Amino acid sequence: xxxxxxxxxxxxxxxxxxxxxxxxxxxxxxxxxxxxxxxxxxxxxxxxxxxxxxxxxxxxxxxxxxxxxxxxxxxxxxxxxxxxxxxxxxxxxxxxxxxxxxxxxxxxxxxxxxxxxxxxxxxxxxxxxxxxxxxxxxxxxxxxxxxxxxxxxxxxxxxxxxxxxxxxxxxxxxxxxxxxxxxxxx
Numbered sequence: 001x002x003x004x005x006x007x008x009x010x011x012x013x014x015x016x017x018x019x020x021x022x023x024x025x026x027x028x029x030x031x032x033x034x035x036x037x038x039x040x041x042x043x044x045x046x047x048x049x050x051x052x053x054x055x056x057x058x059x060x061x062x063x064x065x066x067x068x069x070x071x072x073x074x075x076x077x078x079x080x081x082x083x084x085x086x087x088x089x090x091x092x093x094x095x096x097x098x099x100x101x102x103x104x105x106x107x108x109x110x111x112x113x114x115x116x117x118x119x120x121x122x123x124x125x126x127x128x129x130x131x132x133x134x135x136x137x138x139x140x141x142x143x144x145x146x147x148x149x150x151x152x153x154x155x156x157x158x159x160x161x162x163x164x165x166x167x168x169x170x171x172x173x174x175x176x177x178x179x180x181x182x183x184x185x186x
Contacts, residue, residue, distance in 0.1 A: 054108050062105040066168050068098030069139065073161040080158060085150045091157065092146035099139055106132060124178040128171040135167035 072091040079087035113121040113129045142160035146153050 054111065058105050058108040058112070061101060065098040065102035065105070066165075066172065068094050068101065069161065069164050069168060072098065072142075073158070073165050076154070076158045076161050079150065080154060088146065088150040088153055088157070091161070092143075092153070095139055095143045095146055095161075099136065099143065102136060102139075106136065122178065124174050128175050131167045131171035131174075135164045135171070138164045138167065
């Protein structure tokens with residue numbers, strides 16, 4: 001099937017959807033390009049090895065900072081309830097550590113959303129990118145707030161931790177909803 005008006009009559013692009021072993025999931029089979037009576041077949045579903053590696057690293061490292069930020073929020077709430085300085089000092093160590101672990105996934109996400117040759121990023125991916133960016137900025141401010149004395153870091157530290165966790169959670173929920181919606185389509 002041909003998509004949209006063809007500005008060049010010598011260029012014909014056809015996409016052939018196919019089923020994989022009778023399963024109902026879709027997969028891209030090939031793109032056939034005809035130009036000047038030459039036929040070129042390109043696999044549209046195959047990704048380069050570096051791109052696959054980047055997706056694997058992103059999938060491996062992306063949940064780690066979220067877990068650390070959630071733990072820092074729990075430690076901040078525990079400090080507010082108990083007054084034990086240990087909890088705010090633990091949060092003060094967790095937040096910069098989570099920021100360090102967030103560096104690699106954020107750069108991979110930057111490349112996937114904005115620096116890709118092919119426009120594969122959806123609106124949800126872009127919203128997730130901006131939510132993650134604002135969450136990292138809030139976490140940087142939170143790290144500076146937690147560098148103060150334990151008593152002086154509250155309640156601002158709790159609010160910044162809650163904002164960071166909420167932004168990351170909203171971004172993760174949007175991406176999960178998009179992925180679940182793509183898997184249930186016929």
